[in-house]
Amino acid sequence: MKDVAARAGVGLKTVSRVVNGEPGVTPDTERRVQEAITALGFRRNDSARMLRKGRTASIGLILEDLADPFYAPLARAVEEVAREHGALLINGSSAEDPERERELALAFCARRVDGLVVIPAGADHRYLEPEMAAGVATVFVDRPAGLIAADAVLSDGFGGAREGVAHLIAHGHRRIGFIGDQPHIHTAVERLRGYRAAMAAAGLPVDESWVSLGGTGAERVRAEAERMLGGERPVTALFTGNNRVTVTVIRVLAGLPRRVALVGFDDLELADLLSPAITVVAQDPARLGRTAARLLFRRLGGAERVPRRVELPTQLIVRGSGELPP
Amino acid sequence: MKDVAARAGVGLKTVSRVVNGEPGVTPDTERRVQEAITALGFRRNDSARMLRKGRTASIGLILEDLADPFYAPLARAVEEVAREHGALLINGSSAEDPERERELALAFCARRVDGLVVIPAGADHRYLEPEMAAGVATVFVDRPAGLIAADAVLSDGFGGAREGVAHLIAHGHRRIGFIGDQPHIHTAVERLRGYRAAMAAAGLPVDESWVSLGGTGAERVRAEAERMLGGERPVTALFTGNNRVTVTVIRVLAGLPRRVALVGFDDLELADLLSPAITVVAQDPARLGRTAARLLFRRLGGAERVPRRVELPTQLIVRGSGELPP
Numbered sequence A, B: 001m002k003d004v005a006a007r008a009g010v011g012l013k014t015v016s017r018v019v020n021g022e023p024g025v026t027p028d029t030e031r032r033v034q035e036a037i038t039a040l041g042f043r044r045n046d047s048a049r050m051l052r053k054g055r056t057a058s059i060g061l062i063l064e065d066l067a068d069p070f071y072a073p074l075a076r077a078v079e080e081v082a083r084e085h086g087a088l089l090i091n092g093s094s095a096e097d098p099e100r101e102r103e104l105a106l107a108f109c110a111r112r113v114d115g116l117v118v119i120p121a122g123a124d125h126r127y128l129e130p131e132m133a134a135g136v137a138t139v140f141v142d143r144p145a146g147l148i149a150a151d152a153v154l155s156d157g158f159g160g161a162r163e164g165v166a167h168l169i170a171h172g173h174r175r176i177g178f179i180g181d182q183p184h185i186h187t188a189v190e191r192l193r194g195y196r197a198a199m200a201a202a203g204l205p206v207d208e209s210w211v212s213l214g215g216t217g218a219e220r221v222r223a224e225a226e227r228m229l230g231g232e233r234p235v236t237a238l239f240t241g242n243n244r245v246t247v248t249v250i251r252v253l254a255g256l257p258r259r260v261a262l263v264g265f266d267d268l269e270l271a272d273l274l275s276p277a278i279t280v281v282a283q284d285p286a287r288l289g290r291t292a293a294r295l296l297f298r299r300l301g302g303a304e305r306v307p308r309r310v311e312l313p314t315q316l317i318v319r320g321s322g323e324l325p326p
Helices: A002-008 A014-017 A027-040 A043-054 A069-083 A099-108 A126-133 A157-170 A186-199 A216-228 A245-252 A285-300 B002-008 B012-019 B027-040 B045-052 B069-085 B098-110 B125-132 B157-170 B188-200 B218-230 B243-254 B287-299
Strands: A058-065 A088-091 A117-118 A137-141 A151-155 A175-180 A211-213 A237-240 A260-265 A279-282 A310-311 A313-317 B059-061 B087-093 B113-116 B136-143 B151-155 B176-180 B211-213 B236-242 B262-267 B279-282 B307-312 B315-317
Touching: A002 A014, A002 A313, A014 A027, A027 A285, A058 A069, A069 A216, A069 A285, A069 B087, A088 A099, A088 B069, A088 B098, A099 A126, A099 B087, A117 A237, A117 A285, A126 A137, A126 A237, A151 A157, A151 A285, A157 A237, A157 A260, A157 A279, A157 A313, A175 A186, A175 A216, A175 A245, A175 B315, A186 A211, A211 B045, A211 B098, A211 B188, A216 A237, A216 A245, A216 B087, A237 A245, A237 B218, A245 A260, A279 B315, A285 A310, A310 B188, A313 B098, B002 B012, B002 B027, B012 B027, B012 B262, B012 B287, B027 B287, B059 B069, B059 B098, B069 B087, B069 B188, B069 B287, B087 B098, B098 B113, B098 B125, B125 B136, B151 B157, B151 B287, B157 B176, B157 B236, B157 B262, B176 B188, B176 B218, B176 B243, B188 B211, B218 B236, B218 B243, B243 B262, B287 B307
Parallel strands: A058 A088, A058 A117, A117 A137, A137 A151, A151 A310, A175 A211, A175 A237, A237 A260, A260 A279, B059 B087, B059 B113, B113 B136, B136 B151, B151 B307, B176 B211, B176 B236, B236 B262, B262 B279
Antiparallel strands: A279 A313, B279 B315
C-alpha cells in the first residue's frame, strides 16, 4: 500500500479510503490510485485467504438488465474488483421482478457464492437474512435493501434531480414536467422528491398533471411527454428520470416544430453530439459498482461490522438542451 | 412445442429451428416464436435433466467487455436462454487478453460449468480440448475458435462490410478510408476483406494509406481519421469497422467544416438522431447470443455431434451519413 500511495502521490489514508470504498475521495484521485493499483498488481490479502480455502471464490451480481447501458459499466466494474480479489462473477438480470431477484439470489447462495452485490427489484429482503447470517456478505447498490439492515451504495438521486430542475428554473422555466420510472423503485421516488424540492424552493406550484411515474417503455413515455407538451398550458421544459426515459423524450422532442428544454438523469453516449446537445445529471455507474464491490470484499475480510450507507455525488453537465428558454 | 407453434402461427419445424438455433428463420418469425415461448413458459427437457443431477446447472460466458454496448445485449440474450433451461450464468471479460480468456475458461470449468459460450480473444484454443472431451459443451460466438473444431455463431462481417462500402461507391465515392479493430481479431479482418472486395468489384484501386487496423482507443482512431481526411488527396468517405471506432469518427467529423460520408459497422442507440443521421451495417447482438446459447443447450442435450458454423446476416440501415456526395 505504501508503493501505491507513493506512485499515486497521495497519503496512505487516501489509498485505504479508495480500496475500502469510503467517501471523501475525488474522482480524479480515485482514478490515480486505481491506476497505481493496476500498475503495481496490488491485491488484497483476502485473495490469498480465498485460495487457502482451496477453491475459486465467486460473487453474485443481480441487476435489472445486463443490456441496459447504465448497468453494463456497473457490472464490468464489479467484475474488475472481483478479479483483483481472485474471484469470479456470477450474474443475473431480475427484469424488475422481485420473485426473479429472490430466485437468483438463492440460486447463487446455493452455488456457494462468497458474497452478493444486489440491485434490488423487490422491497422485502428478509429472505436474505439467513444467508447473511451464514456469512454471505451482501451489498446493495443503486437502491437500498428493504426491511433489513444492509450495506448500500447509492447515487445522490435527490440532490442530483434537485440541481437539474433548479437549473431549468434558473433558465426561466415555471411549468416543468417530470417523467420517471415506476413508483415502487427507490431511485424514481428520490428523483421525484428532488424535483418537488427544487420547485418548492423556488416557490413554484406543481400541477400534478406534470408528474408521471411508470414503466420506461417507449410507448408510455411518448404518450406522457406528448400529453404534457400538448393542451392549453403545456410544460416548457421536461426533466427525465433515467436514461431509458431520456432516449424516448429526445425522440419526441426531435419531432416537434418548437424547441423544448430538457435535462435528463443519467448520461448517454452520444448526448453531446445531438442538436441541441443534451444537458444531463450524470451518475458514474462504474464508480457505483467499484465502490459496492470494494465494500463487499472489505466485509468479507472482516473489516466491517455495522451496515454502511455510501452516497456518491452526481454531476450536472451543461450542454445546451437544459439552457433553452421557455 | 405444438402449443408454441399454434400460438406463433408457424409449423413445428419452425419452432424446432428457433429453439435449436438453426438458420432459415426470419427475425420476425423468430420474435413471434420467442414471444410464444415466453408466454407459455415453455422449457426444454434438459432443464429437468439438470435438476435430476441435484444441482443448479450453469454456463460460462467469456466476452471482451461487459460494458461494451455491443456485448451487453448479447450477454443478456445468453442469460435469457440459460434461464429457460434453468441454468445460471457465470461471466467474465477477457479485455482482449488471450491469457485472461484462458484463465477465465479454465476457472469456469473448475467451477463445473456445463457449457461455455466464448467470444475468443486468443487464436489457439487447444487448451479447451481436454475440457470439451470431458463434456463441457463449447460454442464460440462473434469469432471462431482457433486450431480446434468447435461450434461458431458469427455475423456475416465480410458481406456486411462489402455492402456498406458498395453503398458508398454507389453514391460516387472513389477514395474511401477503412478504420478497423486490431489485425489479429477475426471480425476486423473479415470486414476489411469486405471493404477490399467492394473496391475490387468496382475496379477501384486501394491506396494502403486509406486502410488502418489497430486499437479502438479514441486517440489512435482520431489520429488515423484526421490523417486520412487531411493531405492533398483526402478520402471523401470513411467506413468504420465497429461501434467504438464509429463513435470517435463521428466526433472527428462533427468538428470538420465540410461534410464527409460515413458508414459504420454496428448500430448505435442515438445514431438516427444525429445530423446527419448515421448509416450503419447493423448486427443483431441479441440474436447472436440467443443463437449461440440455443446451440449450446442443443449440444448439451446430445442433439449435435459435428461442429457447426452458423452465419447471421447483417442489415444496411440507410439514414443520411452514407448518402452524402463526395
